[in-house]
Amino acid sequence: MITASLLKKYNQPIPRYTSYPTVPNWKEKISTEDWAACFSKQFTVNNSKEGISLYIHLPFCESLCTYCGCNKKITTNHSVEENYMDALVKEWELYLQLMPEKPVIRELHLGGGTPTFFSPENLQKLLETILGQAVIHPDHQFSFEAHPNNTTHAHLLTLYNLGFRRLSLGVQDNDPVVQFTINRIQPFKNVVEVTEWAREIGYTSVNFDLIYGLPKQTPESMERTLTQCIELKPDRVAFYSYAHVPWTSRGQRLFDENDLPPAEMKMQLYRLGKFIFSANGYNDIGMDHFALRNDELFKARQEGRLHRNFMGYTTQATALLLGLGVSSISDAGNGYAQNNKTIGEYYQSINAGKLDITKGYFLSDEDLSFKRYILDISCKGATRFNAKDLDSLRLFSFPQLEGLAEDGLISWDESALTVTPLGHHFIRNICAAFDLYLLKNKTAIQLPTYSKAI
Numbered sequence: 001m002i003t004a005s006l007l008k009k010y011n012q013p014i015p016r017y018t019s020y021p022t023v024p025n026w027k028e029k030i031s032t033e034d035w036a037a038c039f040s041k042q043f044t045v046n047n048s049k050e051g052i053s054l055y056i057h058l059p060f061c062e063s064l065c066t067y068c069g070c071n072k073k074i075t076t077n078h079s080v081e082e083n084y085m086d087a088l089v090k091e092w093e094l095y096l097q098l099m100p101e102k103p104v105i106r107e108l109h110l111g112g113g114t115p116t117f118f119s120p121e122n123l124q125k126l127l128e129t130i131l132g133q134a135v136i137h138p139d140h141q142f143s144f145e146a147h148p149n150n151t152t153h154a155h156l157l158t159l160y161n162l163g164f165r166r167l168s169l170g171v172q173d174n175d176p177v178v179q180f181t182i183n184r185i186q187p188f189k190n191v192v193e194v195t196e197w198a199r200e201i202g203y204t205s206v207n208f209d210l211i212y213g214l215p216k217q218t219p220e221s222m223e224r225t226l227t228q229c230i231e232l233k234p235d236r237v238a239f240y241s242y243a244h245v246p247w248t249s250r251g252q253r254l255f256d257e258n259d260l261p262p263a264e265m266k267m268q269l270y271r272l273g274k275f276i277f278s279a280n281g282y283n284d285i286g287m288d289h290f291a292l293r294n295d296e297l298f299k300a301r302q303e304g305r306l307h308r309n310f311m312g313y314t315t316q317a318t319a320l321l322l323g324l325g326v327s328s329i330s331d332a333g334n335g336y337a338q339n340n341k342t343i344g345e346y347y348q349s350i351n352a353g354k355l356d357i358t359k360g361y362f363l364s365d366e367d368l369s370f371k372r373y374i375l376d377i378s379c380k381g382a383t384r385f386n387a388k389d390l391d392s393l394r395l396f397s398f399p400q401l402e403g404l405a406e407d408g409l410i411s412w413d414e415s416a417l418t419v420t421p422l423g424h425h426f427i428r429n430i431c432a433a434f435d436l437y438l439l440k441n442k443t444a445i446q447l448p449t450y451s452k453a454i
């Protein structure tokens, strides 16, 4: 049983493991040439076999939601769309030069910011240009993040016609007091309307993003939000812990910290959410995600096909993810690279005909092993250890596993580990037992780099 004392014990600042090593352990600057070589090599190995994944970051939003931790640029001036699309196409062309054959697109995700800030016509123009120079894999999966306040029927139809079948609707919270405090006035009828349109058009998976721990949330307001949402039967729910990182997301300084639910209440909100989801047929996929039994994510989890990358959980396991746009991250399996975080720097590099790479990391053999352990645990709930890693495992990971096993979260021996049904609710903590960077520098855990697990 998930007891309050277990939640309290495991509620520590821990990464979400969308990469390993995690971003704070990357090099501040990597060489663009080294990244280009790493990218090309992985492309050559994987493109014809399984295709590649593409992430496009569309950073603009019309107004600032003060809780937001994403890389965004607030503007109501829509003339910014043209310049940004030009830069994205130039960046794509720079990458095409590194590809000896046409890319096969298996997975495409539009994230932000707010992708639906762009007009349907502009999204169509952008995507036709990019996809026009690629082959679309027959088993592709295209998805986008949709803001309920500005996603129109035309957006949904245009993207559907381009092959999109899944959207993530940013619901966050329905309570008017919470919405006022986070500067996101979003009538629930907008959520209902977009959900209904999407289903009428033929989208097969509607995901809702919800957050617990927002200012002014109470168990009563949370219960109302969740009950309203569940009536619409989203196929998946991402139930995120509000990440309070005002040192990087300055908007979070715009509300009173005293309005944040205290730690005990935040845990109560989390338990309430878990209870409501499981009582309504939603299965815990791990790391904040819940899905109905007929959703692809649940089926992939059951069949051991789940994968995790910067886009979160995915059912298409490609070994190469290319991120285009400001702040985007690419993952070549054995190397990561991130673009600059400001639009000015991004334009400067791209318009000078150069990739915009700044931070990144090339993985050692040991990194690759421990990355696999973390991916196995978060996607399959089990992993097997390599004999060559035993020295590091004995020194750093196994002592952590003893405590996790005592609490009933895992069963393990020196050859393998299995997550128990209870442990499933603490996946982030179990992964952390294989994060050598965190374990070698235990003091880092005290620093406010990561948000808390709950």
Ligand SMILES: C[S@@+](CC[C@H](N)C(=O)[O-])C[C@H]1O[C@@H](n2cnc3c(N)ncnc32)[C@H](O)[C@@H]1O
Pocket: 061, 067, 068, 069, 070, 111, 112, 113, 114, 115, 145, 146, 147, 148, 169, 170, 171, 172, 209, 210, 211, 240, 241, 242, 243, 244
């Ligand atoms: C880029 S936003 C979604 C798209 C669109 N801009 C919107 O707001 O609907 C991606 C998701 O990140 C989540 N998110 C943003 N800031 C967060 C924070 N500080 N803590 C937890 N989740 C956060 C929200 O649930 C949000 O829907």
Ligand code: SF4
Pocket: 060, 061, 063, 064, 065, 068, 069, 070, 072, 112, 113, 114, 147, 170
């Ligand atoms: S939550 Fe979405 S709309 Fe709000 S500021 Fe962040 S990215 Fe923009």
